[in-house]
Amino acid sequence: MESVKRIEIIIDANELREVCRVLEALEVSGYSVIRDVTGRGDRGVQSGDDLTDVFKNSLVLTACPAGSVAEIVDAIRPLLRAHGGICLVSDAQWVIH
Amino acid sequence: MESVKRIEIIIDANELREVCRVLEALEVSGYSVIRDVTGRGDRGVQSGDDLTDVFKNSLVLTACPAGSVAEIVDAIRPLLRAHGGICLVSDAQWVIH
Amino acid sequence: MESVKRIEIIIDANELREVCRVLEALEVSGYSVIRDVTGRGDRGVQSGDDLTDVFKNSLVLTACPAGSVAEIVDAIRPLLRAHGGICLVSDAQWVIH
Amino acid sequence: MDAALLLANLANPPVLFFFLGMLAVWMRSDLEIPQPIPKALAIYLLFAIGFKGGVELHKSGFDTQVITVLGAALLAAAVVPVWIFFLLRRRLGVPNAAAIAATYGSVSAVTFIAATSLLTHLGVAFSGWMVAAMALMESPAIVIGVVLARRFGDGQGSSIEWSELLREAFFNGSVFVLMGSLVIGAITGESGEKSLAPFTSGIFKGVLCLFLLDMGLVSARRLAASREIGLYHVSFAVLAPLAHAALGIALSALLGLSAGDALLFTILCASASYIAVPAAMRFAIPQASPGVYVPMALALTFPFNVLIGLPIYLAIINRLWN
Amino acid sequence: MDAALLLANLANPPVLFFFLGMLAVWMRSDLEIPQPIPKALAIYLLFAIGFKGGVELHKSGFDTQVITVLGAALLAAAVVPVWIFFLLRRRLGVPNAAAIAATYGSVSAVTFIAATSLLTHLGVAFSGWMVAAMALMESPAIVIGVVLARRFGDGQGSSIEWSELLREAFFNGSVFVLMGSLVIGAITGESGEKSLAPFTSGIFKGVLCLFLLDMGLVSARRLAASREIGLYHVSFAVLAPLAHAALGIALSALLGLSAGDALLFTILCASASYIAVPAAMRFAIPQASPGVYVPMALALTFPFNVLIGLPIYLAIINRLWN
């Protein structure tokens, strides 16, 4: 198994496209998305019950080498600043296959 | 980036409201919810296929300072005891924006 | 709280049954499933928008004692090799109730 | 002639689709109707049946028969859970006994709908306002079950407040949609009926088929997964509806109901709830095991009533009424 | 007679179900119509109304009245956001003022549908091609709102490209379905109409009831959750539709529209968008707070128009037209 960083981004569902575009631009090896995430934060309740996705979040998970965390985080930060959301980085072991 | 604790709670979907109420009472900075989670545990299979949410779980994720883990866990434990489910606590770095 | 390992498996939705069968065979104490996960990886985009689940992933999360990680990983690896996907292992504290 | 009834029931498309669903599980097909589609179908069915019932209520008005039937319905909904509780508490313990009491004291809207579908299929007349009786019978058993659990239980879980419980019992989603549609139907009457007919009546039976297909899938899965169900539970799940059907038929005779209404009243007594009640029990009596009371109602009593019970009850009613 | 109109509106099933939804939230019922069912119902409604509108357009053709009405619609959609912006910018700041301007300059398809449903309910004739006016009024206000935010804003968020914005405005999902169905309806005409009628017309009102039930749930929730809404916002959300209705009625009179068409044109002016616009604002004016402009349109102006506004506007029109 190989040590990697596990980056978890929870952001407004309307920004999902943008986050993916950013990650692809940085040529991450891959990412996973959970589209329907609700929650609560500084910007109030995201109940996910409206017709547009204005009150819904999405979660993006990407595992990457420790080295590329910095550039990913720097690329995501402006989105978080503009639209809210959180980004968590943690350690993990990647099962090589 | 700032060190935080990542608390993951998987519990009966019918208790979701209650868990959120508890977290809000403790004034956490925020939390995220994945409403539809299935699974298996001591209480058998939660297949998520019935009309009521009796056989469905939900996942609540909250990132908080290490200091407040204890009180959150203590507040959640009785719910886990009564209705089952799990609560995992892990380390993470929060990207400040 | 008790130290455990947090195993996260993201795999083709059609293999979900198989992964669960494997985990049950190894008698894990339990597992959680998020059925609808999209993403991108070596095998291209999994957009989750088709009628079959051929382009959809699922996420399986299981918390287990450090001791049983090896056998679980060994049992999952062939599935990852054949059908793609990832498996991440991280540390966590399990709240005993 | 009774065998004919049994076959007629089995030849009714909704019943066939219910069976098809069970077959899919037995043959290990990967067929599924993904959530939340079944939830949406259930809301539609409650909406349609409630609305149509309300319109009928609008037409008939609250005459004495309506009122006496509603009274009898409340009576049945109050008596059944009590006797079940005392029957089962020794064997299954207070929490499970109370939960099962609530489950069997309440009603299954889908079974009721299946009964109306059978009657329509056979061209037997019935009163649309019987839906009001169903609406009234959903909630009382929940409250009674919880009261019994409190009174005879070890006092655990008594933390929950009454307001919460009453809301769960009387305002839970399914009861609310049914009641609300009933009232709206009663307000709008014929005019509303005409404009909604293609939706509430035209496609109704077709939607019911799809919904029962899913019910077949789910109940067969539940049966396969239920590890806590023993012979005792199985026999109760089959005998209880028969006993309650007898009660229902007796009351129907006393009330002088028509054959059609008698079947509906009977099925209300004989059916068990797996929608409104489990959610309430899970929260009000957490010590009770959903792995016991849900499979009993959903995987045993429901199929029994839909496949065999309905024609049997109707056959008996036909015998007695003529 | 006007009171009669008000009651007639409240006795229309869709309105009653909208109210039922709000009631469910106020009584703290756990009733919900799970996503993506409401999204699917919305797509259906846009599909059906667009298609039927296109068929009507096919029948009427683009005669001078149609064209003048479409022109007037565009005019209203262009003027309204501008004056709102300058009205609100001091009090609410440029971003929120611009977002609210776009919201109220655009239209609410569901309110429009509720208006047609009321007219049908009352047997008042109207032109199906008015849908085309609605389609035209959805997007311009979005662009104007963003332009104003740029021109008078602190230059933040100006990073976003125009192509993106125009796509959001003119090709977003709901506009696209409505426009596309309109064109397809116009292409296929009567033949298409006949084959789709049971779907686009037969079950339409029933689906509308379910959809408005959800709208009631959501708007009541929004109102309860909105912490950024003050008296100022509330009064604007009630006065704006009245002011815009006056504008709409005036233009309708000038255009010599029939009473039915006048109501539709009026409601287009008086309604505010909570589907097409918020998504666009969220991305084009991120500094604006969705917690302000969405509840205003969805939880205040929408219920006001559906419950009270429609009958009032129609009463006034009736007075003036006769």
Next chain:
Amino acid sequence: MDAALLLANLANPPVLFFFLGMLAVWMRSDLEIPQPIPKALAIYLLFAIGFKGGVELHKSGFDTQVITVLGAALLAAAVVPVWIFFLLRRRLGVPNAAAIAATYGSVSAVTFIAATSLLTHLGVAFSGWMVAAMALMESPAIVIGVVLARRFGDGQGSSIEWSELLREAFFNGSVFVLMGSLVIGAITGESGEKSLAPFTSGIFKGVLCLFLLDMGLVSARRLAASREIGLYHVSFAVLAPLAHAALGIALSALLGLSAGDALLFTILCASASYIAVPAAMRFAIPQASPGVYVPMALALTFPFNVLIGLPIYLAIINRLWN
């Protein structure tokens, strides 16, 4: 006259909505029909077409023509995958060749439905029981494809058991719903038909429009995303249906089918499966790349058949039959 056919096909609402869906992707609209709605629509379509086919079978009974047609259908479903496999294996390798063989040997229910919709649109008669032929042609190619992959493959993946495979082939969700509804339709016959007609026939075309709107979205997305598709694949995806259509027309002539039935039989041969087969291939031939065989069937062959193929085949049939 043939150009007229082409236009008639393009003026059919379902085809227009399919095109609208593709247009939405090309114009980069964010329109989407969120899952599981499309899955539910697919289940509805299979349910309705299966049920109606069963009813027709009930009416016609298994006369010699029905049986010979079903035999011919099985023959086609068995021959096609074999020749495709040997045609492609050198160029694409055993796994992909086998997967494509299974894909094109099986059928596309939606293409079949589009064909029936075109015939209805043109008022050309056809036999409802042709659905039975479709149901029979879904599974065999899957088994044959896997057998070929085993026989000529490097023996990898041969771990999977036959029971699993056969279940995937014959009991997968879509086949099961189609077959089950067919049988139920055959059992209930006219009586069932009457009670379900508003659901299975009335709203059918409308639902088909919404479903094809989604199909348009998905197939255009697939085409845009497919990086493994080369000129070779494209030409195969267009030439294969033409070749198989020729086979279908020849067999139809031999069997002396009516023009309508001939088109249906032809489209069964010419269409490729993107529902039943991919799931089975993914599990039985994991070395094959879904990024190749799915886009070929879904994003190339399906649109080709629906937009151009159907009218061409029908034009040829008209020429030959008269």
